[in-house]
Amino acid sequence: MDHTEVAILGAGPTGIGAALRLLELGKTDFLLIDAADAPGGLASSCVDDQGFTWDLGGHVQFSHYRKFDEYMDLAFPADGWLWHERESWIWFRDRFIPYPFQNNLHRLDRQDRWRAIQGLISAGSLHEAPQNFEQWIFATFGPGIAELFMLPYNRKVWAHSLDTMDFRWVGERVALPSLEQAMKSICLDEDQVSWGPNRRFRFPLRGGTGAIWRSLANQIPARNLRLSMNIERIDADARVLSSAACQVKYETLISTAPLTWLTQAMADPRLAQRAGQLQSSTVHVIGIGLEGEPPESVRKLCWMYFPGADSSFYRVTVFSNYSPNNVPAPGSTWSLMAEVSETDFTRRDRETLVQRVVEEMNAIGLIPDRRKILSRWHRVLKHGYPTPSLGRDSILAEVLPELESKRIFSRGRFGAWKYEVSNQDHSFMQGVEVVDHILYRRAEPTLSEPDLVNQRYNPFPYAEWEAA
Ligand SMILES: Cc1cc2nc3c(=O)[nH]c(=O)nc-3n(C[C@H](O)[C@H](O)[C@H](O)COP(=O)(O)OP(=O)(O)OC[C@H]3O[C@@H](n4cnc5c(N)ncnc54)[C@H](O)[C@@H]3O)c2cc1C
Numbered sequence: 001m002d003h004t005e006v007a008i009l010g011a012g013p014t015g016i017g018a019a020l021r022l023l024e025l026g027k028t029d030f031l032l033i034d035a036a037d038a039p040g041g042l043a044s045s046c047v048d049d050q051g052f053t054w055d056l057g058g059h060v061q062f063s064h065y066r067k068f069d070e071y072m073d074l075a076f077p078a079d080g081w082l083w084h085e086r087e088s089w090i091w092f093r094d095r096f097i098p099y100p101f102q103n104n105l106h107r108l109d110r111q112d113r114w115r116a117i118q119g120l121i122s123a124g125s126l127h128e129a130p131q132n133f134e135q136w137i138f139a140t141f142g143p144g145i146a147e148l149f150m151l152p153y154n155r156k157v158w159a160h161s162l163d164t165m166d167f168r169w170v171g172e173r174v175a176l177p178s179l180e181q182a183m184k185s186i187c188l189d190e191d192q193v194s195w196g197p198n199r200r201f202r203f204p205l206r207g208g209t210g211a212i213w214r215s216l217a218n219q220i221p222a223r224n225l226r227l228s229m230n231i232e233r234i235d236a237d238a239r240v241l242s243s244a245a246c247q248v249k250y251e252t253l254i255s256t257a258p259l260t261w262l263t264q265a266m267a268d269p270r271l272a273q274r275a276g277q278l279q280s281s282t283v284h285v286i287g288i289g290l291e292g293e294p295p296e297s298v299r300k301l302c303w304m305y306f307p308g309a310d311s312s313f314y315r316v317t318v319f320s321n322y323s324p325n326n327v328p329a330p331g332s333t334w335s336l337m338a339e340v341s342e343t344d345f346t347r348r349d350r351e352t353l354v355q356r357v358v359e360e361m362n363a364i365g366l367i368p369d370r371r372k373i374l375s376r377w378h379r380v381l382k383h384g385y386p387t388p389s390l391g392r393d394s395i396l397a398e399v400l401p402e403l404e405s406k407r408i409f410s411r412g413r414f415g416a417w418k419y420e421v422s423n424q425d426h427s428f429m430q431g432v433e434v435v436d437h438i439l440y441r442r443a444e445p446t447l448s449e450p451d452l453v454n455q456r457y458n459p460f461p462y463a464e465w466e467a468a
Pocket of ligand 1: 009010011012013014015033034035036039040041042043056057058059060061062229230231232256257258283339381383384385411412413414415422423424425427
């Protein structure tokens with residue numbers, strides 16, 4: 001049996017963040033384990049048989065943390081990155097309008113404009129104290145924008161009933177409307193597109209998003225990294241991880257695997273039952289590699305949102321626009337990547353989904369000529385989005401401390417199940433922060449104060465908690 005002081009389960013951004021922090025602090029007695037044969041987790045990339053590179057869903061790099069940016073700069077030199085201004089649009093009533101919807105109402109036709117404004121006037125009086133996401137949408141946007149965009153789009157992305165979801169995760173993730181802003185857009189007939197933390201983002205010149213994590217994992221000595229090791233059981237009392245082939249004895253476990261899986265692998269029926277109430281959605285990522293050049297309408301676009309019932313996908317990325325190296329022949333091939341969500345409430349026919357997506361793209365004009373398709377790529381992410389459902393926080397408040405009493409720290413996108421802090425920067429920093437928590441009992445603001453970390457650009461260490 002192998003022995004290690006710290007076992008890190010999962011070599012995605014969270015696990016890599018934890019491993020690099022341990023190394024920074026001079027700690028070398030740890031083992032980073034992953035079932036996959038390469039690091040990166042959900043932030044991996046792959047190349048299909050036709051030479052098209054795909055991410056597992058549209059990934060862009062933007063950051064709330066100086067430390068994350070320092071590691072991004074370490075992953076590649078400056079000329080290894082491409083910087084982009086976000087060009088994101090919404091397919092609405094058979095045309096594209098700029099994102100965010102609520103800031104660009106002047107693009108709507110007259111009847112919709114009036115619906116939106118009328119709704120904004122009445123918004124505040126609808127639900128003074130909203131109890132769920134649906135009520136929050138009505139109270140914040142009014143019935144006009146709610147029914148035109150916010151409800152259909154969010155129902156599609158989350159594939160859960162919005163009245164079963166919380167709204168306190170929203171923070172800076174949704175542009176909040178104001179009547180003044182809306183009137184300004186309409187009266188001045190002006191686009192307002194600069195909202196949001198991801199309005200400028202970077203992307204690797206080569207290798208897709210996954211190249212970042214492969215590069216950072218290269219900083220981890222081979223003796224500390226164990227790939228192709230699928231953990232099947234965890235004995236939390238004896239502190240032993242077991243795969244089919246071997247066992248690892250640990251003192252402390254940092255787990256980045258889904259919390260639902262973790263509690264089952266521990267064979268703890270009570271914790272498993274509690275964690276089993278957490279909700280999530282599956283994401284189908286469908287890549288379409290094409291010959292020729294993109295149609296004029298999408299030639300400069302980054303990604304597009306699709307709230308309507310005329311498509312299965314909620315978002316399509318023009319992935320060849322992120323880097324010319326995402327396609328086998330830059331200039332004469334290009335690529336689209338669609339994301340489709342699935343839950344028990346919204347089932348998909350997996351056999352026919354790709355063909356359906358192609359037909360929908362064709363009808364919308366994204367793929368004018370189906371004969372130009374060179375490649376169709378489909379990946380199902382069973383755990384795609386951790387749903388911020390009502391009751392989530394009370395489950396986490398119960399399960400995470402109990403795990404910690406057994407020296408198990410569950411962190412990351414599905415380890416901590418907090419959508420609002422589950423991008424790559426957050427996940428990486430959850431890994432960094434949990435190491436400092438384990439070694440020095442330092443606070444973990446990303447986990448405990450999502451709103452705060454999302455409102456600002458964070459230094460590390462966090463001066464105010466250090467002083468406390
Ligand atoms: C559709 C989509 C779009 C996204 N877009 C963006 C974006 O634009 N920008 C952004 O910053 N982030 C984005 N993200 C989020 C990003 O992918 C996550 O932040 C990040 O991958 C989470 O890292 P993690 O390490 O917590 O988890 P994961 O990446 O899920 O890593 C967990 C690892 O644990 C391993 N593992 C699990 N179980 C076991 C086991 N039993 N034995 C061994 N190993 C195991 C897995 O193989 C995996 O490698 C997106 C995610 C999705 C799904």
